[in-house]
Amino acid sequence: MTRTLILMRHAKSSWDNPVLDDHDRPLNKRGKRAAKSLGRWLRGQLWQPDQAIVSTAIRTRDTFGGLGLALGAEFSPELYHANSAEMQMVLEMASGETVLMIGHNPGISEFANDMAARAHSHERFPDFPTGGTVVMRFDIATWDQVEPGTGQVLDFVVPRELPE
DSSP states (O other): OOEEEEEEEOOOBOOSOTTSOGGGOOBOHHHHHHHHHHHHHHHHTTOOOSEEEEESSHHHHHHHHHHTOSSOOEEEGGGTTOOHHHHHHHHHTOOOSEEEEEEOTTHHHHHHHHHBSSOOSOTTTTTOOTTOEEEEEEOOSSGGGOOTTOBEEEEEEOGGGSOO
């Protein structure tokens, strides 16, 4: 049996309001367009999550909403600025066969690099720019069996490579 993980860094956020708390920053116009493009890409590639776990930050919520997927999200405070180990603990509690996790850097790039058996050849894979999305497959029956360094990277994309 296999499980599929879609890891996504939130799309580009706005810095227009300097008094907003980091947690409350929304997406900017570019980020909104990127989220829609990422949603079209996921659907076009047939990467359909059956569970979404999203940081509670406004920019991650907005990214998830912009994807236009036909499922609700679980909003996890543990994903707000989580490190790789914290992200793995959240994933181990997942129940879906294809899980989408939306979070923040540096944790999301660390987690992607830790989980991949081999890094993707894309030059931006190591640093995971905003909207960066990786799809990995694991040969496991349940998420509590997931181990670092065992994910087969199936695809990686950044929004600027996608049509608007």
